[in-house]
Structures are given as C-alpha cells and as structure tokens.
Amino acid sequence: MRILIVEDSVLLREGLTRLLADAGHEVVAALADATDVTAAVARTVPDLCIVDVRLPPTFRDEGIRxxxxxxxxxxSLAVLVFSQYVEERYASDLIAQHGGAVGYLLKDRVTDVAEFLESIDRIAEGATVLDPEVVAQLLTRRSRDEKMQRLTERERTVLSLIAEGKNNAGISKVLFISAGAVEKHITSIFQKLDLDQDDQGNRRVLAVLAHIEAMGEPAPVAPQAPRAGEPHQTGTNS
Incomplete structure (x- = not known):
C-alpha cells in the first residue's frame, strides 16, 4: 500500500515510516506540516493518508482541515486521522463526506502494533474505523431527529459499535448475544432510520452518520473497548 504521512513530531514520523515499511507498505512521503500536502498527494498518488490534527504553524486544526x-x-482517497485530540466538528464533517474510507484513532490509546496495522488495512479496504473514545464524544451530541428517537437503548448501543467499525460477529462477542439477535437489531435500526438497501451496501455507514449528524435528545455513550492487555469485562463493554 502507498501511504503518505503528515506528522510534525520527527520521532513519531520516523517511527511510523519504519513501522509501515517493515509491514510491507511504501511510505511515498512523510511531511512535517500540511503546507504542501495537496501537491504531495498529487505527485505521489497514495492509497492512504495518515494525518495528525494539530500541525504547524498554529497547532490547532491544520491537519484535519x-x-x-x-x-x-x-x-475516493482513504484517510486516517491519527491524533491525541478529538475535534468533534471536523470529525463529523470528515465522516459525513461520501467516498473513500476514513479512520480516526487516538495516539495514546494505540497499545498494540498488530491492531494498528490491521486498522490501516481495514481503512484501505473501505472500512470506517473510529476509536471508541471518538465515538463516545461524537455520540454525546444531542439529537432532535425524530427517527433517532425511535431507537431503543440496545439499538443505540449496537449502532455505536457499528460506528467503531465492528462487524456483526464483533458486536455479538461484545454484547454476548447471538449473531441472529445482532442481525435483528441491525435490521430494526435500518428500518427505523428509513435506510433502504443500496447497491454498495452502505447502510451501516449511513446509519452511523444519521446518529452523529443528528441534533437534539442525548444519545448514550458507546461502550469503550479495553486497551490491549486489560481484562475483558462482562456486560456491554468491548
């Protein structure tokens, strides 16, 4: 995979470059700021861009913008925002854009190299991969949407797990319910949100967007996944 990195920390930038190269990827450019990123993308034609949120000169939101x-x-360009910060407004805008896959991972919550590399592969393959903390912050936005109010608490929990990028099997494992029960919840979510099947099978992403973009009634916070090495807890935690 051809990857372009935009990261101001020289140690992290060089570390990512080495890590990705060792995993068989080609880092086509590694930039310290976003000044020339558009030209660099046009010149190198990457499959995936990994971008920090806060970059020189102001260290505010240059990267995510x-x-x-x-x-x-x-x-169609796949993008992974890799940062210490959740910029809620821009994150929603990025996820809401139709097209290529997108990810938003938090640096201090990545504790397993293999999982990080797997996330990169999933994003490049078309998945939307969001850190549970990103999901939690986005889903605390309020919802006025009449359709969102139709969902039960369990359906909203399932929807938040979809937003984290989990497939049906992953949701089944987290919630300790059968695959059939997961499918019933997801079918109910699609019906309540009036999402018809499309040729690309994008209803999962559209359902997530409906939840994130809505404004009004408080939405429950998604259960957070334990970091690597932490014991798996019972209940609805992942």
Whole structure:
C-alpha cells in the first residue's frame, strides 16, 4: 500500500515510516506540516493518508482541515486521522463526506502494533474505523431527529459499535448475544432510520452518520473497548 504521512513530531514520523515499511507498505512521503500536502498527494498518488490534527504553524486544526480538503478533491482517497485530540466538528464533517474510507484513532490509546496495522488495512479496504473514545464524544451530541428517537437503548448501543467499525460477529462477542439477535437489531435500526438497501451496501455507514449528524435528545455513550492487555469485562463493554 502507498501511504503518505503528515506528522510534525520527527520521532513519531520516523517511527511510523519504519513501522509501515517493515509491514510491507511504501511510505511515498512523510511531511512535517500540511503546507504542501495537496501537491504531495498529487505527485505521489497514495492509497492512504495518515494525518495528525494539530500541525504547524498554529497547532490547532491544520491537519484535519487538510484531510477534509484532500477528501473534497478526491472523495475516493482513504484517510486516517491519527491524533491525541478529538475535534468533534471536523470529525463529523470528515465522516459525513461520501467516498473513500476514513479512520480516526487516538495516539495514546494505540497499545498494540498488530491492531494498528490491521486498522490501516481495514481503512484501505473501505472500512470506517473510529476509536471508541471518538465515538463516545461524537455520540454525546444531542439529537432532535425524530427517527433517532425511535431507537431503543440496545439499538443505540449496537449502532455505536457499528460506528467503531465492528462487524456483526464483533458486536455479538461484545454484547454476548447471538449473531441472529445482532442481525435483528441491525435490521430494526435500518428500518427505523428509513435506510433502504443500496447497491454498495452502505447502510451501516449511513446509519452511523444519521446518529452523529443528528441534533437534539442525548444519545448514550458507546461502550469503550479495553486497551490491549486489560481484562475483558462482562456486560456491554468491548
């Protein structure tokens, strides 16, 4: 896979470059800021861009705004926002853009290299992969949407797990329910949100967007997954 990195920390930038190269990927560019990222993407044609949120010169939101611009120019480009911070407004905008896959992972919550590399592969293959903490912060936004109010608490929990990028088997494992029960919940979610099947099978992403973009009644926070090495707890925690 051809990967472009935008990261101001030289140690992290070089570390990511080495890690990805050792995993068989080609790092086509590693930039310290977003100044020339558009030109670099046009020149190198990466499959995936890994972008920090806060970059020089102001260290506020240059990175994620650059990611939004890259997706505006090329909706098929896969983007992973890799940061210490959750920029809720821009994160919602990025996820809401139709086109290529997207991920948002938090640096201090990545404790397993293999899982990180797997997330990169999933994003490149078309998945939407969000850290549970990102999901939790986005889903605390309020919802006025009449359709969102139709969902039960369990259906909202299932929806939050979908937002984390979990498939049906993963949801079944987290909630300790059968695959059939998961399918029933998901079918009910699609019906209540009036999401018809499309040729690309994008109803899962559309359901997540409906939840994230809605404003009004408080939505429950998604159960957070334990970090690598932490014991798995009973209940609805992942």
């Amino acid at each position: 650059a990611a939004l611009e890259l997706r505006r120019r090329d909706p």
